Amino acid sequence: MTSTKNVSLADLDLFEHGNPWAAFDELRTNAPVHWDEEDAPNHGFWSLTRYHDIVGVLRDTETFSSERATVNLEELDEEQIEARKSMLETDGIRHRALRRLMQGEFTPRAVAGYETFLRGLTATTLDAAFAKGEFDFVADVAADFPIRVLARMLDVPDADIYKLIEWGNRMVGNTDPEHADVLAHSEESEQYRLLPFRSPAALEVFEYGRHLAAERRGKDGTDLVSRLVNQVPEDGIPLSERDFNSYFLLLVVAGNETTRHSITHSMRYLMENPDQLALLKEKPELIPWAIEEFLRLASPVFHFRRTATHDTEINGQPIREGDKVVTWFASGNRDPELFPDPYRMDVTRTPNEHMAFGRGGPHMCLGNSLARLEIRIMFENLLPRITGMTALAEPDHLRSNFINGIKRFPVRVELA
Numbered sequence: 185m186t187s188t189k190n191v192s193l194a195d196l197d198l199f200e201h202g203n204p205w206a207a208f209d210e211l212r213t214n215a216p217v218h219w220d221e222e223d224a225p226n227h228g229f230w231s232l233t234r235y236h237d238i239v240g241v242l243r244d245t246e247t248f249s250s251e252r253a254t255v256n257l258e259e260l261d262e263e264q265i266e267a268r269k270s271m272l273e274t275d276g277i278r279h280r281a282l283r284r285l286m287q288g289e290f291t292p293r294a295v296a297g298y299e300t301f302l303r304g305l306t307a308t309t310l311d312a313a314f315a316k317g318e319f320d321f322v323a324d325v326a327a328d329f330p331i332r333v334l335a336r337m338l339d340v341p342d343a344d345i346y347k348l349i350e351w352g353n354r355m356v357g358n359t360d361p362e363h364a365d366v367l368a369h370s371e372e373s374e375q376y377r378l379l380p381f382r383s384p385a386a387l388e389v390f391e392y393g394r395h396l397a398a399e400r401r402g403k404d405g406t407d408l409v410s411r412l413v414n415q416v417p418e419d420g421i422p423l424s425e426r427d428f429n430s431y432f433l434l435l436v437v438a439g440n441e442t443t444r445h446s447i448t449h450s451m452r453y454l455m456e457n458p459d460q461l462a463l464l465k466e467k468p469e470l471i472p473w474a475i476e477e478f479l480r481l482a483s484p485v486f487h488f489r490r491t492a493t494h495d496t497e498i499n500g501q502p503i504r505e506g507d508k509v510v511t512w513f514a515s516g517n518r519d520p521e522l523f524p525d526p527y528r529m530d531v532t533r534t535p536n537e538h539m540a541f542g543r544g545g546p547h548m549c550l551g552n553s554l555a556r557l558e559i560r561i562m563f564e565n566l567l568p569r570i571t572g573m574t575a576l577a578e579p580d581h582l583r584s585n586f587i588n589g590i591k592r593f594p595v596r597v598e599l600a
């Protein structure tokens with residue numbers, strides 16, 4: 185058994201090689217509130233790996249704030265916090281007011297309106313990929329799909345889709361040399377310190393959003409940008425330029441990578457569990473439940489972070505004001521206390537109260553119904569068309585301990 189002293193979830197090598205699971209298990213069992221050292225200028229953080237501890241922190245927003253800092257590991261000064269604050273980094277009444285601006289667009293009922301569009305899109309995507317026989321599942325199936333839906337919700341032209349994907353890759357992949365033009369830990373990123381993800385891509389996203397906002401302000405459009413620029417939040421405080429920029433950027437980034445990786449991970453798990461694939465082909469009515477197991481196993485967001493607002497304790501471990509407390513959703517999703525035999529894929533698992541979208545706190549994923557719909561429709565279309573799929577190489581993992589991403593996954597399809 186490795187000593188918990190040697191485990192550091194700050195170590196990106198662990199994630200790039202696709203196997204942080206042994207480290208999560210080790211911490212969950214032996215050190216559920218574990219101090220992880222980090223390289224300077226960071227100061228280290230508390231890692232929470234048990235499901236109930238994570239839920240406790242997400243719920244207790246008085247003690248564990250989102251707005252004292254950022255929700256990732258980077259440590260920010262006051263100027264950066266102020267410049268980069270998004271809905272995710274806001275607590276209390278203002279957070280609720282910002283969230284309500286878009287809530288109506290993401291209810292199960294509202295997103296059901298995209299179902300026909302999604303079915304058409306899935307069919308076209310699969311036709312093109314399957315015609316090749318061998319293809320990269322990420323590029324040819326999973327990558328464009330979520331962003332095309334978002335492009336429709338934002339009402340932007342299809343021609344801009346690759347720009348949106350590239351921006352997302354550059355920002356979310358800011359610790360992966362293949363995706364980042366400026367690596368988050370590099371000296372060069374210092375000039376971008378006031379931007380989300382310390383990425384110059386954010387400037388391009390802001391510019392693009394500003395242009396759309398100017399076009400749509402004062403008009404009666406029903407797309408997400410029109411809704412954003414033509415409403416005042418319920419607390420009566422209008423969106424500042426920063427509020428609009430960060431909201432727009434969050435919409436562009438949040439639903440894109442996460443859903444893409446969910447689809448790819450789910451396919452991979454089905455390929456590794458042919459009995460589960462066969463079961464879903466035989467009983468497609470199970471697919472809506474299977475989605476929950478897909479999401480549990482995929483856990484596309486490894487972590488978010490909160491900051492302690494005063495001295496406190498978790499499970500008897502003293503925590504000091506200002507300490508970073510990291511909630512590892514991916515570990516909570518494999519906590520055997522909640523999920524018996526957690527590494528087994530069981531598409532009929534009930535209950536399945538996973539925390540892929542967070543759990544119990546006010547920031548619980550706004551787009552969860554949309555993501556569920558996209559994944560469901562993808563597999564309702566895909567599964568009847570295949571008898572199997574074979575990996576032609578191991579998947580290539582994103583070098584990140586934030587997003588559990590797969591960059592490439594070459595496969596061969598066996599058509600039904």
Ligand code: HEM
Pocket residue numbers: 242271272273283334434435438439440442443446483484485488513540541542543545546547548549550551552554555
């Ligand atoms: C499988 C796909 C997705 C996963 C795994 C995911 C995961 C998450 C997680 C873990 C959070 C933070 C929860 C917390 O701190 O309690 C979050 C927040 C958020 N997500 Fe998602 N997400 C997904 C898809 C989407 C989609 C499609 C959208 C919409 C475009 C979206 C929009 C958001 C927004 C706006 C927030 C911030 C909510 C707030 O601060 O109140 N997400 N998501």
